[in-house]
Amino acid sequence: MSKKRTLDAFFGAVPKKPRTEGCEPSNHSDPVPAPPKSYHQNYPFPIAELPESLDRELSSLPARPGREINDQPDLDLLYFQPYIPAYLASRLFKFLRSELPFYRVEYDIKRGGVDTHIRTPRWTTVFGVDDTSRFDQDGNVVDSKLGVKISDTRYDRYPPRPIPKCLDDLRRSTEAATGCKFNFCLVNYYASGADSIAFHSDDERFLGLDPAIASFSLGARRDFFLKHKPAPSQHCHGTEDTAAVASSKPLKLPLGSGDMVLMRGKTQSNWLHAVPKRTGKNQEDGGRINITFRRAMIKDGSENYYNYNVGKGPVYRWDHDKHEMSLWKS
Numbered sequence: 001m002s003k004k005r006t007l008d009a010f011f012g013a014v015p016k017k018p019r020t021e022g023c024e025p026s027n028h029s030d031p032v033p034a035p036p037k038s039y040h041q042n043y044p045f046p047i048a049e050l051p052e053s054l055d056r057e058l059s060s061l062p063a064r065p066g067r068e069i070n071d072q073p074d075l076d077l078l079y080f081q082p083y084i085p086a087y088l089a090s091r092l093f094k095f096l097r098s099e100l101p102f103y104r105v106e107y108d109i110k111r112g113g114v115d116t117h118i119r120t121p122r123w124t125t126v127f128g129v130d131d132t133s134r135f136d137q138d139g140n141v142v143d144s145k146l147g148v149k150i151s152d153t154r155y156d157r158y159p160p161r162p163i164p165k166c167l168d169d170l171r172r173s174t175e176a177a178t179g180c181k182f183n184f185c186l187v188n189y190y191a192s193g194a195d196s197i198a199f200h201s202d203d204e205r206f207l208g209l210d211p212a213i214a215s216f217s218l219g220a221r222r223d224f225f226l227k228h229k230p231a232p233s234q235h236c237h238g239t240e241d242t243a244a245v246a247s248s249k250p251l252k253l254p255l256g257s258g259d260m261v262l263m264r265g266k267t268q269s270n271w272l273h274a275v276p277k278r279t280g281k282n283q284e285d286g287g288r289i290n291i292t293f294r295r296a297m298i299k300d301g302s303e304n305y306y307n308y309n310v311g312k313g314p315v316y317r318w319d320h321d322k323h324e325m326s327l328w329k330s
């Protein structure tokens, strides 16, 4: 069996051959129509749409209502456990891992005044454009109000690309379930327990005040840690902040495949989150995908997201035979 047939059979994408009553089946098979794809000049390759069966099921989500976690100072989470049932989450994980372009971004920053080279400890990719712009029918970036073509150094440096349909279907479901609006989709792939994300908060200025971020998990279970930010120094602030920090307890959510955490309200400005490395016998966990939907308000947001999640390095794509991300050659 050819590799293509194996994959299509796996995802159930091969349309049934029409049977004509009373005719002998012919011994040469009809050509299999190619699965539909999302196209854009800034994609390294066309990105497959979800198989229809998977797409249909996404429209009836979430599987369960979200549970509020807001019993700690400044913490406001909505935890869907799960949002996507296990059998669908597993199909979606395998689909996205094989269909999306990924990057291993490196960059230089100053850390404590010292020039430091950072190798992002996970695979990343990103799609979308901030609220000031949108994509027109032809895929051009146009002003969201005037509809005229935009030329801006920030977009020239990192040309934005639309959210492909396979992720946009999930974005629309998430907007309906949360009442929030999203224009960006960031994807992380943690190939094993050795991949991670350090404690940080996503309260970038370009997201506006109190941003809502929807965060999906697919594949291996990984622990998601949350802890309150330290209180600002005693000199310039009252004791209220110190009391809030002292009374807060760190949290560990063991995120499973299909779970979604909506972080909202004061969470980003007051709490840090992380997915630390896992070593030992749990290290080879089969991989995990994290998808976050966010809403960037200004062009700086687009530049920042493409800089840190696509960068200027090579494109990688999942290699089914080697079972790892491999350099993609155009």
Ligand SMILES: O=C(O)CCC(=O)C(=O)O
Residues within 6 Å of the ligand: 186, 188, 197, 202, 215, 224, 273, 274, 275, 290, 292
């Ligand atoms: O993988 C996760 O669950 C968290 C990812 C995250 O915090 C981020 O991309 O900002």
Ligand SMILES: [Fe+2]
Residues within 6 Å of the ligand: 200, 201, 202, 273
């Ligand atoms: Fe984050």
